[in-house]
Amino acid sequence: MTAPGGRRWDVIVVGAGFAGSLVAKVLGDRGWRVLVLEAGAGATDAGPDRALEAYRTALVKSPNSPYPTSPSAPSPDVPDLTGRPDGGYRAHGYLVQRGPLPYASGYLRANGGTGLAWTGLAPRMHPEDFRAGDFGHGRNWPIGYQDLEPYYRAAEHELGVAADADEQREAVGLPFPDGYRFPMRAIPRSHLDHVMAEALDGRSVRDREARVRLRVTTTPHARNGVPDPGHDGGAGYRPDGGRCVGHASCVPICPSGAKYTPLRTQARWAPSVALVTDAVVTRVRIAANGRAGGVDYLAHDGRTHTVEAELVVLAAHAIENAKLLLLSDAANRSDQVGRNLMDHPVLLTWGLMKHQIGPYRGPGSTSGLEGFRFGPARARRAPFRVEIGNWGWTWALGPPDLRVAELLRTGGPDGRGLFGAELRRTLGDRVGREFAFQFEMEQDADPANRVTLDPRHRDRLGLPRPVVHYDLSDWVKRGIAAAKGVSDQLMGLLGAEDRTRFEPGPAWPGYFEHEGRPYAYRAAGHGAGTHIMGDSPATSVVDQWQRCWDHSNLYAVGCGSMPTVATSNPSLTMAALALRSADRMHQDLLARHRPIRLKRAFEGADLP
Amino acid sequence: MTITWERGMTTVAEFLALSSALTGFSPAELRGTGMVGAYQALVVQQAGAEPLDRLTATVARGGIGPSAFGDGPERELAQAIAQLWYLGTWPGLGGSTAPERDPAFVVSARAYAEGLVWRTFGGHAPSTAAPGHGSWSHPPADPA
Numbered sequence: 001m002t003a004p005g006g007r008r009w010d011v012i013v014v015g016a017g018f019a020g021s022l023v024a025k026v027l028g029d030r031g032w033r034v035l036v037l038e039a040g041a042g043a044t045d046a047g048p049d050r051a052l053e054a055y056r057t058a059l060v061k062s063p064n065s066p067y068p069t070s071p072s073a074p075s076p077d078v079p080d081l082t083g084r085p086d087g088g089y090r091a092h093g094y095l096v097q098r099g100p101l102p103y104a105s106g107y108l109r110a111n112g113g114t115g116l117a118w119t120g121l122a123p124r125m126h127p128e129d130f131r132a133g134d135f136g137h138g139r140n141w142p143i144g145y146q147d148l149e150p151y152y153r154a155a156e157h158e159l160g161v162a163a164d165a166d167e168q169r170e171a172v173g174l175p176f177p178d179g180y181r182f183p184m185r186a187i188p189r190s191h192l193d194h195v196m197a198e199a200l201d202g203r204s205v206r207d208r209e210a211r212v213r214l215r216v217t218t219t220p221h222a223r224n225g226v227p228d229p230g231h232d233g234g235a236g237y238r239p240d241g242g243r244c245v246g247h248a249s250c251v252p253i254c255p256s257g258a259k260y261t262p263l264r265t266q267a268r269w270a271p272s273v274a275l276v277t278d279a280v281v282t283r284v285r286i287a288a289n290g291r292a293g294g295v296d297y298l299a300h301d302g303r304t305h306t307v308e309a310e311l312v313v314l315a316a317h318a319i320e321n322a323k324l325l326l327l328s329d330a331a332n333r334s335d336q337v338g339r340n341l342m343d344h345p346v347l348l349t350w351g352l353m354k355h356q357i358g359p360y361r362g363p364g365s366t367s368g369l370e371g372f373r374f375g376p377a378r379a380r381r382a383p384f385r386v387e388i389g390n391w392g393w394t395w396a397l398g399p400p401d402l403r404v405a406e407l408l409r410t411g412g413p414d415g416r417g418l419f420g421a422e423l424r425r426t427l428g429d430r431v432g433r434e435f436a437f438q439f440e441m442e443q444d445a446d447p448a449n450r451v452t453l454d455p456r457h458r459d460r461l462g463l464p465r466p467v468v469h470y471d472l473s474d475w476v477k478r479g480i481a482a483a484k485g486v487s488d489q490l491m492g493l494l495g496a497e498d499r500t501r502f503e504p505g506p507a508w509p510g511y512f513e514h515e516g517r518p519y520a521y522r523a524a525g526h527g528a529g530t531h532i533m534g535d536s537p538a539t540s541v542v543d544q545w546q547r548c549w550d551h552s553n554l555y556a557v558g559c560g561s562m563p564t565v566a567t568s569n570p571s572l573t574m575a576a577l578a579l580r581s582a583d584r585m586h587q588d589l590l591a592r593h594r595p596i597r598l599k600r601a602f603e604g605a606d607l608p
Numbered sequence: 609m610t611i612t613w614e615r616g617m618t619t620v621a622e623f624l625a626l627s628s629a630l631t632g633f634s635p636a637e638l639r640g641t642g643m644v645g646a647y648q649a650l651v652v653q654q655a656g657a658e659p660l661d662r663l664t665a666t667v668a669r670g671g672i673g674p675s676a677f678g679d680g681p682e683r684e685l686a687q688a689i690a691q692l693w694y695l696g697t698w699p700g701l702g703g704s705t706a707p708e709r710d711p712a713f714v715v716s717a718r719a720y721a722e723g724l725v726w727r728t729f730g731g732h733a734p735s736t737a738a739p740g741h742g743s744w745s746h747p748p749a750d751p752a
Binding site: 059061189190246248249256357362391403404405412417420422429432 | 672673674675683686690691694695697699713714721725728729730731732734736738739741742743746748751
């Protein structure tokens with residue numbers, strides 16, 4: 001089946017991030033010849049030392065700051081947006097923005113994708129999250145938690161997740177098979193978590209008529225901790241990379257290699273998997289019979305190449321997948337390609353604790369409050385997950401740099417600046433007490449929130465840039481208002497000094513008013529929904545296997561397939577979905593061919 | 609960078625004394641960062657020797673508050689030097705010199721790591737220290 005010169009592949013995977021690297025691993029392990037095309041630069045080419053140097057010397061330490069970007073494959077980043085003095089925003093990056101509110105997340109086009117810069121939190125979705133449509137907002141999934149559960153375990157093994165199954169069962173309500181043990185024990189809580197637990201555990205806060213009981217709960221991490229010898233039926237777990245030693249820079253870079261990135265999976269690829277970076281795919285070739293024949297890509301040398309394969313897998317991030325499908329005029333019988341763009345809008349609240357709590361240590365968040373993610377309240381307002389923020393006010397107001405600059409310019413009794421011992425004492429007192437809450441809101445799938453292409457806006461290669469129309473529904477805004485109400489009560493229970501204040505201006509492009517009150521959101525980088533999964537070709541782009549309804553050998557994988565983004569960080573769910581789809585791809589390929597390098601040991605193997 | 613030293617120019621000891629007065633960290637603590645020479649050279653390069661000499665003289669007379677500093681540029685230079693030490697970044701000078709020549713920048717990865725702000729509460733610049741697995745569970749250390 002392979003033409004001379006290796007021009008025909010079993011599988012082409014577009015995108016070497018989370019989903020693409022996992023799919024390539026599964027199919028390579030089963031003997032298929034897989035070509036992975038990555039638009040961005042090879043992040044490893046320059047090496048981790050170069051990335052660290054870039055991060056440390058970046059004036060704005062944005063999520064993409066450590067990583068080499070390619071002029072041929074631009075990436076949106078958080079500083080692309082600024083707020084206007086009287087509200088509203090300006091977008092001056094790669095994404096063209098036309099919505100009432102900004103899509104405030106970035107992503108990274110580089111080998112490893114946004115999975116280089118991600119935070120490394122790996123919670124599962126709750127069974128209820130697959131039935132969000134039953135609550136009247138968003139959509140139901142064509143599969144349930146139990147369909148995905150074995151793949152959650154497989155993903156937790158591949159990523160190396162550190163968590164406590166008993167705690168997740170009791171505090172989050174997650175079903176696990178009896179005796180399940182994560183690869184590693186839970187990452188230790190921060191001192192701030194301990195202080196919070198002391199003040200909050202067993203208390204409750206009011207959310208309208210209901211009272212929600214508080215319990216500080218450890219968050220699962222794809223980050224190396226202490227391996228659990230009980231994992232995998234007593235086989236244990238041997239992590240790749242170092243153990244987390246508290247560099248406190250997980251987003252965007254982990255110097256000890258403790259955080260999982262897709263590069264770790266790439267290192268485990270079979271030899272039948274090949275990677276080409278700086279390869280910008282411009283189109284999926286769709287044959288007259290509706291099957292995908294291959295892709296065209298622009299290479300580093302500026303020339304267009306065509307590669308052919310039995311199966312094409314788009315794994316280029318939600319927005320880039322939509323862009324490619326639109327460019328290819330593919331998979332859009334439902335008119336849903338690019339629509340239903342979702343993210344996690346994040347309400348940040350921040351304050352000063354009574355005592356020094358040691359911020360800016362360890363992972364960005366080690367615990368959260370889980371009680372607002374589920375239950376009947378989600379019929380009325382968006383549910384949310386509460387992260388306890390270990391890195392002071394970084395996400396809310398920027399790193400301590402801004403507090404230093406402010407004290408120097410406007411501190412002191414006369415408001416004209418503070419210097420010397422008083423400056424040192426004041427900074428230590430204040431920055432050492434900084435903490436934040438991060439409320440990650442579910443956003444409902446709304447067809448009006450969408451990615452389109454406008455030929456008037458083109459990138460350096462002449463490809464149309466994505467045009468985004470984005471807004472928050474009243475349901476999300478009610479969730480944000482409810483979260484602020486919860487924050488007010490938490491601050492009270494903690495005896496903390498609440499310093500939260502939202503006002504229009506450059507730092508808050510996500511400023512808005514709701515029922516006469518000011519709010520502002522940031523975004524978690526969790527773009528989803530642009531090739532939504534469903535049970536009908538009339539209303540969705542991909543089926544439960546992430547296979548395009550319109551093209552039987554074209555898959556679109558990643559968060560773009562998610563019918564609901566739920567309240568959990570989505571990377572683990574994306575990984576589980578990718579592993580599940582890869583099993584299906586293997587079946588599809590087998591139905592047409594046998595793998596060329598079928599290993600003897602493989603022949604008697606237990607095929608799913 | 610080569611600096612030609614002239615009579616009347618601020619000495620290293622004077623720069624240390626000035627920096628100590630502005631930051632509240634002792635000359636020994638500042639010397640311990642290993643950044644003294646690089647920072648003095650940078651200030652001379654960015655602001656000029658004469659403004660630095662004038663600021664040194666002002667502070668030597670016992671003035672370390674905004675009211676003690678003379679015109680706008682002198683106060684701005686004092687703020688810039690304090691910021692340099694606290695963050696490892698040069699904020700740029702707006703005032704009388706050409707502002708387009710003076711955008712803000714991080715001096716070096718080393719300068720970032722040595723930023724004093726982290727030491728005011730016993731912390732470290734993100735990505736620069738490995739205090740150990742689970743170290744974040746303990747109450748914070750006393751500030752340096």
